[in-house]
Amino acid sequence: MKAVILAGGYGSRLSLQESDLPKPMSQVGNMPILWHIMKIYSTHGINEFVILCGYKSFAIKNFFLNYKAHTSSIEVDLRTDKVKFLGDNYETWNIQLLETGLDTMTGGRLKRIESILNEDFCLTYGDGLGDIDITNLINSHKESQKLVTVTAVHLPGRFGALEIDGEKVNSFHEKIEKSNSWVNGGFFVIKPEALKFIDGDQTIWEREPLQQIASIGELHAWKHRGFWKPMDTARDLLELNQIWNTGKAPWKIW
Numbered sequence: 669m670k671a672v673i674l675a676g677g678y679g680s681r682l683s684l685q686e687s688d689l690p691k692p693m694s695q696v697g698n699m700p701i702l703w704h705i706m707k708i709y710s711t712h713g714i715n716e717f718v719i720l721c722g723y724k725s726f727a728i729k730n731f732f733l734n735y736k737a738h739t740s741s742i743e744v745d746l747r748t749d750k751v752k753f754l755g756d757n758y759e760t761w762n763i764q765l766l767e768t769g770l771d772t773m774t775g776g777r778l779k780r781i782e783s784i785l786n787e788d789f790c791l792t793y794g795d796g797l798g799d800i801d802i803t804n805l806i807n808s809h810k811e812s813q814k815l816v817t818v819t820a821v822h823l824p825g826r827f828g829a830l831e832i833d834g835e836k837v838n839s840f841h842e843k844i845e846k847s848n849s850w851v852n853g854g855f856f857v858i859k860p861e862a863l864k865f866i867d868g869d870q871t872i873w874e875r876e877p878l879q880q881i882a883s884i885g886e887l888h889a890w891k892h893r894g895f896w897k898p899m900d901t902a903r904d905l906l907e908l909n910q911i912w913n914t915g916k917a918p919w920k921i922w
Contacts, residue, residue: 669716669787669806671709675702675794676722676768676777690724692794693731694905697912700731701899702794704919706761711922712802714790715761720768720777729765775871782863791856797908797919798896800855805890808835809857814888816862816881821853821896835889850889853896862886895919 679691692702706717721728731738741754764784768777778791788809790802800819809817812835852874865877881887895918899905911917 669714669789670718670785671706671714671716671790671792672718672720672778672781672785673702673705673792673794674774674777675719675728676725676770676772677774678723679795689727690722691899693724693727694795694899696797696899696905696908701797701908702728704797705792705794706759707922708797708800708919709790709802710759710761712806714802715759717761717763718781718784718789719763719765719794720781721765722768722770722772722777725765725767732763732765735759769869772869773872775866775873775875775877776869778863778873779866779868779871782860785860785863788857788859791858793854793898795900796854796896796898798853798855798892799894799918799921800853800892800896801894802855805855805892806857808890809888812888815859815886816878817857817888817890818878819853819855819896820850820889820891822850822893835891836885836887850891853892854898855892 673692675690675692677691692705693700695701696704702719709715709717719728736742736753736758740758743752743754744750745752766781768780772780778785788806790806798821805817805819862877862881865880866873867876871877878887897904897908897911899908912920
């Protein structure tokens with residue numbers, strides 16, 4: 669199964685010190701948050717990634733093109749120009765980095781790669797971390813036989829609210845008024861047939877597509893009661909780094 673990661677947005681609410689970095693390349697510890705997300709999936713046996721690029725995609729490409737240099741000790745022989753990577757700090761990942769447009773919306777990015785999504789796939793954003801049990805999420809999706817499974821989490825505030833009856837999502841609202849609601853945690857499992865609800869580049873996945881899928885009873889909720897935190901602001905990034913620096917980051921399941 670592939671994990672598709674949305675990594676092309678502007679991230680305008682996050683003010684980065686490194687102005688040349690797109691949001692998914694913001695560092696938690698000494699590695700991009702994108703890497704942390706991929707490590708979560710990889711721990712559950714998913715090593716096929718499709719990263720949907722847009723804004724400042726060169727930074728993401730450069731990171732993976734030079735991944736061994738970023739993560740390994742090296743030996744350089746200046747007499748022969750030979751470089752040797754020391755140790756076994758490698759990943760068994762296959763990564764497609766696909767250009768999906770600078771101003772394309774989340775649904776539109778998915779629609780652009782519809783031709784390569786011929787089986788159920790995972791989807792998430794390049795800016796949220798949690799101790800998500802991806803294996804149980806996928807199993808729940810398979811058992812439900814629904815078009816889409818969304819990870820539901822508790823968080824007061826500003827995220828798309830889910831009206832849940834048992835495990836069936838009756839409605840999906842982009843904004844919420846009350847606190848302590850179940851909200852969209854951003855880790856999905858999706859059948860390819862769900863992409864027919866996306867019209868084109870300007871379609872936002874969290875609006876009409878999910879709302880329509882919920883209205884026909886095809887949106888399933890998998891409830892996650894563990895740690896989850898998005899990185900929307902500079903304060904969120906600071907807090908994630910503070911958690912990481914304790915040495916007990918809940919999402920570090922590898």
